[in-house]
Amino acid sequence: YAFHILKGLRILEEELRDILNIKKVIIVPNSADSDPLVYKEMGKAASGYIDSLITEKSTIGLTGGTTIAQVINEYKYRKEKLSDVTVIPARGGLGKKVEYQANTLVQNLANKLGCNYKTLYTPDFLSQDSIESLLKEPAIKEIIELIEDIDILVFGIGRADIMAQRRGLSNEQIESLINKGAVSEAFGYYFNEAGEIVHEISTIGIDFETFNKIENIIAVAGGSEKAEAIASISKLNERLVLICDESVAKKIIFKY
Numbered sequence: 001y002a003f004h005i006l007k008g009l010r011i012l013e014e015e016l017r018d019i020l021n022i023k024k025v026i027i028v029p030n031s032a033d034s035d036p037l038v039y040k041e042m043g044k045a046a047s048g049y050i051d052s053l054i055t056e057k058s059t060i061g062l063t064g065g066t067t068i069a070q071v072i073n074e075y076k077y078r079k080e081k082l083s084d085v086t087v088i089p090a091r092g093g094l095g096k097k098v099e100y101q102a103n104t105l106v107q108n109l110a111n112k113l114g115c116n117y118k119t120l121y122t123p124d125f126l127s128q129d130s131i132e133s134l135l136k137e138p139a140i141k142e143i144i145e146l147i148e149d150i151d152i153l154v155f156g157i158g159r160a161d162i163m164a165q166r167r168g169l170s171n172e173q174i175e176s177l178i179n180k181g182a183v184s185e186a187f188g189y190y191f192n193e194a195g196e197i198v199h200e201i202s203t204i205g206i207d208f209e210t211f212n213k214i215e216n217i218i219a220v221a222g223g224s225e226k227a228e229a230i231a232s233i234s235k236l237n238e239r240l241v242l243i244c245d246e247s248v249a250k251k252i253i254f255k256y
């Protein structure tokens with residue numbers, strides 16, 4: 001019985017990969033909508049996959065959010081220290097709750113890997129002037145250079161409306177985003193259905209050009225309400241690897 005379920009999931013993974021036209025899909029069984037433990041399973045699957053990609057000198061970039069927090073929670077401690085590996089946040093401090101902030105997750109993962117890390121504590125919204133002067137600071141420059149070196153990026157996908165609310169945007173700003181067709185959010189950018197940028201959060205961190213050069217780009221997202229957001233993010237790059245749950249996979253495939 002279990003074998004048939006697994007076989008079914010493997011078929012779904014290939015189907016979803018072809019529909020989204022991306023590199024790889026990993027689906028964990030059941031629905032994250034009704035069972036919060038499914039997020040834990042997504043975390044396990046993602047951490048195992050990420051671990052298989054790490055090489056001696058990897059630079060790993062993380063975003064924040066509850067899903068990536070589960071990935072790091074499920075990560076197993078390495079027996080040997082990875083002294084040439086570095087973990088960094090992909091962007092400045094996004095999000096209010098400290099336990100889900102990229103900086104916190106970076107420290108937790110570095111602790112499990114026994115590797116180096118750098119944090120980036122900047123507010124969510126910075127004026128262009130502040131960005132320009134901050135970029136002249138040696139400590140900020142150093143982290144920007146590291147961001148350009150990321151070879152494994154692990155990021156969450158959000159719905160545009162929910163992320164805009166979570167980030168404390170005003171009602172008018174939210175409305176304007178929605179009017180521009182924003183359906184998804186990832187690493188500080190809002191995208192429309194076609195995967196085109198409609199808005200960028202003005203803070204320091206990864207830019208879209210850098211994102212497209214990263215060798216391993218891994219998105220972890222689940223719950224059927226994220227179907228449209230996941231489909232939008234899948235348009236960004238054909239090398240995307242997606243780890244999701246069965247409910248959202250089926251929603252994208254069967255469009256119900």
Ligand code: G3H
Pocket residue numbers: 063064065066067068155156157158163185186187188
């Ligand atoms: O950018 C998108 C967010 O990281 C998604 O957050 O995992 O808490 O839904 P979440």
